[in-house]
Amino acid sequence: MLEDPRPPVRPTARALARSAVANHVAETAFELFADRGYESTTVDDICIAAGVSRSSFFRYFPTKEQALLRRVIGFGEEMREALEKRPEVETPWTALRRSLDPLLAIYSTDPDRAMRVAQMLTGTQALAVHHATKVASWRDTLGPEVSRRLGNQSDDPRDPRPGALIAATFGYLDAAIAAWAQGDGALPLAAVLDHAMAAIGSDPT
Template identity: 35%
Template sequence: MRSLADRKRQLVRDELSEAALKLLAYQGFEETTIEQIAAAAGVSKRTFFRYFAAKEDVLIEMLSELADAIRAGLATRPASESPAEALRAVFQIPIDEFTTGHPDPAKSLRLARLVLGTPAVRARYLDRQHQLRTEVAGLLAARTGEPYRASVQAAIGFAAYEAAVERWAAADGAEDLGELVDQAFAQASLALA
């Protein structure tokens, strides 16, 4: 069982996340100050920075569990699988989270649109994905023993996934994300063999 202090900490963190998402979505990213977010969560500006290193991170870190899950998922995939199969399988994790996840699908979509529509946040997000891609490349290289080939495969796999997510967000969730990823991978998998 987690200690009281730990649960308190999680509470403050959730409070900050929720306040931030609400304010940022309503007023826009640039127009919202950290003091506003902190005040809305009932803490000081200084405390905000004890939970998040930067304003962008309040949004980005909501997605970091997904990155962890992808890393972990790929590590436990059978080595007999091709890179294409393994990648397609682990990308199912964020898909499920976005479309049928706990925090409710509409919230996921709002977050996605906010992240992809705000230059400063998008830049940070792309950098995170880039980092994740590098790690995934490492995992693939460990399977095949061909580092460069693996990094190209990882790059292509992420490219397909990203194209699908952007299309999904741009269409306001009207199209099925799983299908979009399937289509993208159908195209990409020729290069992932």
């Protein structure tokens, strides 16, 4: 394969500055959520602590849910890319499991933080609803590749299998995160997820 002769595209100083501010606001929000509780923390509280205006906050995050979940907002695309790179010999079910590895890596990089976020997700109704909406969008992102792996020439809406496999995968993930949070992270989340997905007894494809 020929190497691309073009130099890599580097982020501009403006983009780096915006990312730094967004990271600062997100970190401030997380610290407040962890200290005061998610529902007891307002956007105004975050703005005061972070030293930004409300308009600046909403320029980076439409909601405070997105400030908390910033690290995984774009995970649907990462999972799709990981899924597309899985060997063709893998069944769709196995490939879906392995495509979760980038998300599991986020949890393993900072397990203490991940545990606090997981506990907030499982214990806060507003966050649970937001998370469910985001997962629904991930299902749409993954659908065409799962359908292709099942032998379909296109993402056929009449075939229930892609949607069923994706829904099952995220169902197992949610169950694993809840169990992992209940167990205070005694086992790696990846091990808990593998244990959960093994409960089906055999590959559903």
